[in-house]
Amino acid sequence: MTTPLVEVQxxxxxxxGGGGFFSAARPPVQAVDGISFxxxxxxxxxxxxxxxxxxxxxxxxxxxxxxxxxxxxxxxGADLSRLGAAELRAMRQRMQIVFQDxxxxxxxxxxxxxxxxxxxxxxxxxxxxxxAGRVADLLAEVGLDRSYADRYPHEFSGGQRQRIGIARALAxxxxxxxxxxxxxxxxxxxxxxxxxxLLDLRERRGLAxxxxxxxxxxxxxxxxRVAVMYLGTIVEIGPSRTVIGAPRHPYTxxxxxxxxxxxxxxxxxxxxxxxxxxxxxxxxxxxPFAPRCFHPxxxxxxxxxxxxxxxxxxxxxxxxxxxxx
Amino acid sequence: MTPLLEVRDLRISFPRDGTTxxxxxxxxxxxxxxxxxxxxxxxxxxxxxxxxxAIPRLLPDNASLGSSTRITMDGTELVTLSESAMxxxxxxxxxxxxxxxxxSLNPVMRVGAQIGEAITAHQSVPAPEVRRRAIALLAEVGIADPAExxxxxxxxxxGGMRQRVMIAMALAGEPSLxxxxxxxxxxxxxxxxxxxxxxxxxxxxxxLAVLLITHDLGIVAGRADRVLVxxxxxxxxxxxxxxxxxxxxxxxxxxLFASIxxxxxxxxxxxxxxxxxxxxxxxxxxxxxHPRCPVAIAQCAAxxxxxxxxGDHHLAACWVAAGRTP
Amino acid sequence: MKSAAAGxxxxxxxxxxxxxxxxxxxxxxxxPALGDGTLAAPSIAHWLGTDQWSRDVFARLAHGxxxxxxxxxxxxxxxxLLGVIIGLAAGVAGPWMAGVLRRVIDVGLALPRVVxxxxxxxxxxxxxxPLFAVxxxxxxWPSLARLVRGEALRLRHAPFVAAARALGASPxxxxxxxxxxxxxxxxLVAAAFGTADAMLLEAGLSFLGLGIRPPSxxxxxxxxxxxxxxxxxxxxxxxxxxxxxxxxxxATLLGxxxxxxxxxxxx
Numbered sequence: 036m037t038t039p040l041v042e043v044q045x046x047x048x049x050x051x052g053g054g055g056f057f058s059a060a061r062p063p064v065q066a067v068d069g070i071s072f073x074x075x076x077x078x079x080x081x082x083x084x085x086x087x088x089x090x091x092x093x094x095x096x097x098x099x100x101x102x103x104x105x106x107x108x109x110x111x112g113a114d115l116s117r118l119g120a121a122e123l124r125a126m127r128q129r130m131q132i133v134f135q136d137x138x139x140x141x142x143x144x145x146x147x148x149x150x151x152x153x154x155x156x157x158x159x160x161x162x163x164x165x166x167a168g169r170v171a172d173l174l175a176e177v178g179l180d181r182s183y184a185d186r187y188p189h190e191f192s193g194g195q196r197q198r199i200g201i202a203r204a205l206a207x208x209x210x211x212x213x214x215x216x217x218x219x220x221x222x223x224x225x226x227x228x229x230x231x232x233l234l235d236l237r238e239r240r241g242l243a244x245x246x247x248x249x250x251x252x253x254x255x256x257x258x259x260r261v262a263v264m265y266l267g268t269i270v271e272i273g274p275s276r277t278v279i280g281a282p283r284h285p286y287t288x289x290x291x292x293x294x295x296x297x298x299x300x301x302x303x304x305x306x307x308x309x310x311x312x313x314x315x316x317x318x319x320x321x322x323p324f325a326p327r328c329f330h331p332x333x334x335x336x337x338x339x340x341x342x343x344x345x346x347x348x349x350x351x352x353x354x355x356x357x358x359x360x
Numbered sequence: 361m362t363p364l365l366e367v368r369d370l371r372i373s374f375p376r377d378g379t380t381x382x383x384x385x386x387x388x389x390x391x392x393x394x395x396x397x398x399x400x401x402x403x404x405x406x407x408x409x410x411x412x413x414a415i416p417r418l419l420p421d422n423a424s425l426g427s428s429t430r431i432t433m434d435g436t437e438l439v440t441l442s443e444s445a446m447x448x449x450x451x452x453x454x455x456x457x458x459x460x461x462x463x464s465l466n467p468v469m470r471v472g473a474q475i476g477e478a479i480t481a482h483q484s485v486p487a488p489e490v491r492r493r494a495i496a497l498l499a500e501v502g503i504a505d506p507a508e509x510x511x512x513x514x515x516x517x518x519g520g521m522r523q524r525v526m527i528a529m530a531l532a533g534e535p536s537l538x539x540x541x542x543x544x545x546x547x548x549x550x551x552x553x554x555x556x557x558x559x560x561x562x563x564x565x566x567x568l569a570v571l572l573i574t575h576d577l578g579i580v581a582g583r584a585d586r587v588l589v590x591x592x593x594x595x596x597x598x599x600x601x602x603x604x605x606x607x608x609x610x611x612x613x614x615x616l617f618a619s620i621x622x623x624x625x626x627x628x629x630x631x632x633x634x635x636x637x638x639x640x641x642x643x644x645x646x647x648x649x650h651p652r653c654p655v656a657i658a659q660c661a662a663x664x665x666x667x668x669x670x671g672d673h674h675l676a677a678c679w680v681a682a683g684r685t686p
Numbered sequence: 687m688k689s690a691a692a693g694x695x696x697x698x699x700x701x702x703x704x705x706x707x708x709x710x711x712x713x714x715x716x717x718p719a720l721g722d723g724t725l726a727a728p729s730i731a732h733w734l735g736t737d738q739w740s741r742d743v744f745a746r747l748a749h750g751x752x753x754x755x756x757x758x759x760x761x762x763x764x765x766x767l768l769g770v771i772i773g774l775a776a777g778v779a780g781p782w783m784a785g786v787l788r789r790v791i792d793v794g795l796a797l798p799r800v801v802x803x804x805x806x807x808x809x810x811x812x813x814x815x816p817l818f819a820v821x822x823x824x825x826x827w828p829s830l831a832r833l834v835r836g837e838a839l840r841l842r843h844a845p846f847v848a849a850a851r852a853l854g855a856s857p858x859x860x861x862x863x864x865x866x867x868x869x870x871x872x873x874l875v876a877a878a879f880g881t882a883d884a885m886l887l888e889a890g891l892s893f894l895g896l897g898i899r900p901p902s903x904x905x906x907x908x909x910x911x912x913x914x915x916x917x918x919x920x921x922x923x924x925x926x927x928x929x930x931x932x933x934x935x936x937a938t939l940l941g942x943x944x945x946x947x948x949x950x951x952x953x
Binding site: 095098124125131132135136139141142143150153154203207 | 852859864
């Protein structure tokens with residue numbers, strides 16, 4: 036079996052709580068609390084969760100934009116924490132990121148041509164004479180006019196800026212791209228265009244994606260497998276069609292049920308959760324979902340013993356009683 | 361039965377220096393009946409938020425309404441009311457809830473006090489009674505431990521709870537119409553479901569009419585009685601929910617459905633609507649959707665299609681869909 | 687924009703005075719007519735009259751303009767350079783260094799600029815003009831550093847900065863290519879206002895006898911020398927006084943215009 040392109044093991048990321056001088060010290064925020072997954076070359080793993088689930092933190096930690104508190108991230112077999120600063124920067128050429136915010140992800144004072152060329156300049160991939168041509172090619176590849184290179188970000192719409200951000204990421208010829216909510220801030224009709232672009236690029240370039248989103252329907256469209264996160268842990272992970280079509284973890288079931296789907300004839304049983312998601316600085320002991328869980332067999336064990344991910348059919352579920360109805 | 365709210369020929373224009381005025385909303389007409397949930401659906405730039413703001417007359421000062429615009433509620437014409445005559449309507453008969461509760465709540469005031477302000481704005485009520493009512497409202501909107509939460513500051517509450525507080529404030533004046541402008545867009549999906557459930561329950565229990573403004577066709581399904589689809593400042597399709605979802609008539613609506621990812625189905629490629637939404641100062645002549653429309657005919661560029669019946673209680677503004685040329 | 691037009695107009699007049707004035711005027715130190723030629727009112731021969739040593743006031747004003755402008759520009763440039771270096775480092779450095787620099791800036795802000803200047807100038811004695819300007823500038827860095835630090839702190843969390851890091855940019859590259867350009871507009875505005883400060887400081891110090899020393903002409907020095915003749919020869923006070931007011935107004939108007947054109951429509 037070939038080594039996976041990306042391998043994450045027991046990733047933990049805590050943020051200090053702050054306070055402490057004039058007010059009581061606040062407990063640390065346990066954003067990510069032990070995550071493991073692997074992504075093969077050319078594969079797309081969807082990472083789904085709501086606010087406080089830690090999914091964005093995972094994205095940044097995988098690219099080592101922030102150092103994890105513990106756990107390992109391997110890219111192309113190499114442990115990122117063992118690389119020196121210069122080696123890590125060189126590695127960055129092969130793993131890139133596309134951000135959620137189309138308005139903040141481009142430097143407003145640089146032309147988009149400059150922004151797209153940035154990576155190629157840093158890694159010296161293209162001689163200066165050929166740069167303009169390369170930038171124009173990339174613009175065309177993401178569906179924008181080649182002559183746009185001299186314009187500034189504020190002259191473009193949200194969807195176009197997202198395409199520019201994608202062009203920038205592609206410029207360095209990565210093998211892996213973390214897509215951090217790439218379409219969440221876009222209008223519905225533009226979302227479809229950008230999603231299709233990402234799919235086309237995947238086919239053409241053999242890219243692997245970690246696709247972070249809160250929208251299950253979008254993830255289903257794009258990802259081969261999906262991992263559902265709740266309060267810093269993965270509660271279910273498996274092929275996206277079946278996990279979403281027939282979820283086994285109670286939280287996944289609630290999430291699927293809550294997704295607005297324009298099909299009133301579906302007559303889905305709507306599961307409406309009680310209460311609020313707990314704060315990541317005060318995670319409950321045992322199963323993180325226990326306080327809101329509606330599974331008929333929820334019991335004291337759920338409140339004290341944290342369930343591990345175990346194989347159930349074609350996916351893994353972190354629940355003591357997922358195998359029973 | 362006479363409708364609670366009747367909007368006729370709504371036209372909103374903004375003057376511009378040295379050129380023709382901007383008209384982001386152009387000839388919008390619809391009704392809302394008591395206890396009904398009407399969804400106004402469209403993407404950004406279609407004019408839906410302005411339409412919502414026009415009803416309680418909360419438009420910016422430089423906005424003007426068309427000369428034939430009529431907004432009638434319970435028989436009273438709102439457009440011609442003076443500002444001081446309009447004020448008793450806001451909060452009391454018409455209430456609004458906005459998208460971002462953090463922006464609409466005063467961060468340095470306890471939520472109970474803010475709800476209290478909403479209560480006392482329209483009636484003079486002694487202080488202990490105000491507190492009692494505020495707690496009752498918090499309970500009605502589903503906040504646990506309302507007697508404690510009433511003294512919380514907005515930042516101590518989660519996004520979902522803040523939105524519930526906004527709804528409680530909106531209900532304080534016992535309105536008959538609630539206008540909710542993207543009330544769940546900033547919320548997580550599971551919280552969104554809770555809030556929509558709440559709106560539905562309030563509608564049933566209080567007989568509240570709700571005008572739900574949103575870009576999300578999904579949240580409309582199964583909850584709205586009727587749907588109005590807006591594009592380019594106009595209503596392009598209006599129907600009861602089930603027929604609309606079963607057989608959308610207008611090419612824009614069909615395009616929206618084809619471009620939305622689903623949880624079911626074979627998950628084939630999404631079919632995006634070609635092109636992008638033009639800004640209000642670049643709207644084309646004739647049918648405003650025609651440059652992006654896959655079935656446009658010559659007629660569409662020349663003349664604007666009126667809303668015409670395409671089925672039972674189902675209207676669409678499309679020459680092709682109505683199967684007729686003038 | 688009216689303030690821009692007014693500011694630019696005044697700036698043009700000021701530059702004209704400073705650059706061309708000394709070319710057409712006579713020697714400012716010439717004392718040709720001690721005795722009757724002193725304290726002469728403005729006339730054709732002497733456009734702004736003469737002072738108590740029969741020196742031509744216009745000539746002294748023009749040469750003084752050169753001195754004031756030179757001092758202001760050099761001082762602000764030095765302050766801005768120091769401010770950018772320290773402020774940028776304080777904003778982007780690692781926690782330990784950033785903490786140290788933050789306190790350095792705090793101390794710099796706490797020391798009153800005028801007192802520091804008085805002490806330095808008293809200790810260093812008479813300085814040639816450029817060096818005096820440098821000393822003036824060296825005391826002006828803290829407020830600019832605080833501003834640059836604030837902008838850097840704000841910008842370091844912007845998504846496009848994270849994007850640059852994700853592309854492999856080194857921290858130095860990020861600081862200079864991503865963060866600094868964003869911090870420049872407020873810095874430029876503050877520098878424009880700072881020019882006015884520098885001019886007033888120089889005039890004050892020269893008035894106290896610590897700045898530009900006589901007989902070199904300077905507006906502050908002229909004000910000093912005009913003290914005893916307020917009633918008898920008011921032009922001695924009015925010329926440098928009005929010039930100072932107009933120069934300060936120029937800097938402020940231009941700073942205001944800069945602020946309005948560079949900020950928030952773009953933010």
